[in-house]
Every structure is written in C-alpha cells, then in structure tokens.
Amino acid sequence: MAQDIRDYVSPEYDRQISNRRELRIPPAIRAFAWFCFARSGVDFLFALLVGLAPQSGLAIFVAATFGDRIPYVPAEAEFFIFSFLFAFVGWKWMTRDWRIRWFVMFMSGAFAARILVLMLADTASAAHGKILGPRAELELSLIVAFNLLICFYLAFYPGIADVFKETP
Structure with a gap:
C-alpha cells in the first residue's frame, strides 16, 4: 500500500524539529x-x-x-x-552569535576588573576615603558584583554554550 505523503516525515527533519524543541532560550x-x-x-x-x-x-x-x-x-x-x-x-x-557572547563576557569582566583595580589603588593610597566615600565604594562594589554576575552567567550557566550557535 502506498504511503500517504502527509504522513511521511524524514528522519532528518524530525531530528531538527526535536532539537529546536529541546533548545530553550x-x-x-x-x-x-x-x-x-x-x-x-x-x-x-x-x-x-x-x-x-x-x-x-x-x-x-x-x-x-x-x-x-x-x-x-x-x-x-x-x-x-x-x-x-x-x-x-x-x-x-x-541571532545568538557566539562571538557576541564572548564579547559581552570580556567587556563585563574587564569592566569589573578595572573598577576593582581602581578601588584597590584608592585603598592603598594615602588619601583613602577622601576620593571615594563609603557610598561610592558601595555603589562601585554593586556594579562590580553585577558585571561579574553577567560574566559568570555567560561563562558557566548550564546549556548557555548550546544557546549561542557557532557560525562559520
């Protein structure tokens, strides 16, 4: 008996559809x-x-x-x-390009490292507390924590590498 064309799905197409369903952004x-x-x-x-x-x-x-x-x-x-x-x-x-993931990871990590180095320099200087007050230090610490959270999320979150596809 001839198979109805509407009922036939190629195995390759079926795998592509199942892969799309499994990949959640x-x-x-x-x-x-x-x-x-x-x-x-x-x-x-x-x-x-x-x-x-x-x-x-x-x-x-x-x-x-x-x-x-x-x-x-x-x-x-x-x-x-x-x-x-x-x-x-x-x-x-x-479009979930893999290069933008690495770019944002680098920028957030570099921004956090830059602020940490400047805060360390302020702490080590003789004018500690005169350049950065306690409120400014708290605000900068929160910015560092937020940027490190972004960097570590993009680097280590389970399945994040699968979300960003490699392009040729």
Whole structure:
C-alpha cells in the first residue's frame, strides 16, 4: 500500500524539529537583547533631541547629564554611536552569535576588573576615603558584583554554550 505523503516525515527533519524543541532560550538572554534595543531607542531619541533642538532646556540637560561618556565628541554624535552599538549588540544577541557572547563576557569582566583595580589603588593610597566615600565604594562594589554576575552567567550557566550557535 502506498504511503500517504502527509504522513511521511524524514528522519532528518524530525531530528531538527526535536532539537529546536529541546533548545530553550533562557529568559535573561532574551531580556538583555530587548534591553539593548530599548537602550538603542533611547540613545537615538536623545541624539534627535540634541540635534534638532540644541538650545532647549531638555536638550541641554540630556547633553550635560548623559553626553559626556566620550571626551571631545559632541553629544549628538555620541548618542548616535551608542544607538548603533546597542542596536548591533541586540541584533547579534537575538541571532545568538557566539562571538557576541564572548564579547559581552570580556567587556563585563574587564569592566569589573578595572573598577576593582581602581578601588584597590584608592585603598592603598594615602588619601583613602577622601576620593571615594563609603557610598561610592558601595555603589562601585554593586556594579562590580553585577558585571561579574553577567560574566559568570555567560561563562558557566548550564546549556548557555548550546544557546549561542557557532557560525562559520
């Protein structure tokens, strides 16, 4: 008796479907990607605000508060740069490229190490407590802990390497 074509599923296709069902994307991965897209949108709006109405009070406040991350670069260009950067990271994160996992792991670990070295230098200096007060040390310690959490999550969480596929 001839087999009905609707009932036939090749074994290779069946394995692909079962592999897709087994691979679950952790919520933190998806949340970080959407955070990157939201941050990109906010930076883009800030760039438009500073570019279209540079003399308004809101634009001056935004440029003075958030626009001094890169020295000698105008706030508008800086916001466009960070908007593109966060959109790119979010896009790569959503496609689950393995290189972005290593990039974010490195950046969060390096950022935490840099802050720890600066805190150690402050502790070892003769002016301990005058440069960084107790509130600043607590805030920096929380930032270090958060960045190390991100780094260790991406490095050691079970199954995280399977979520990020290797591309040729």
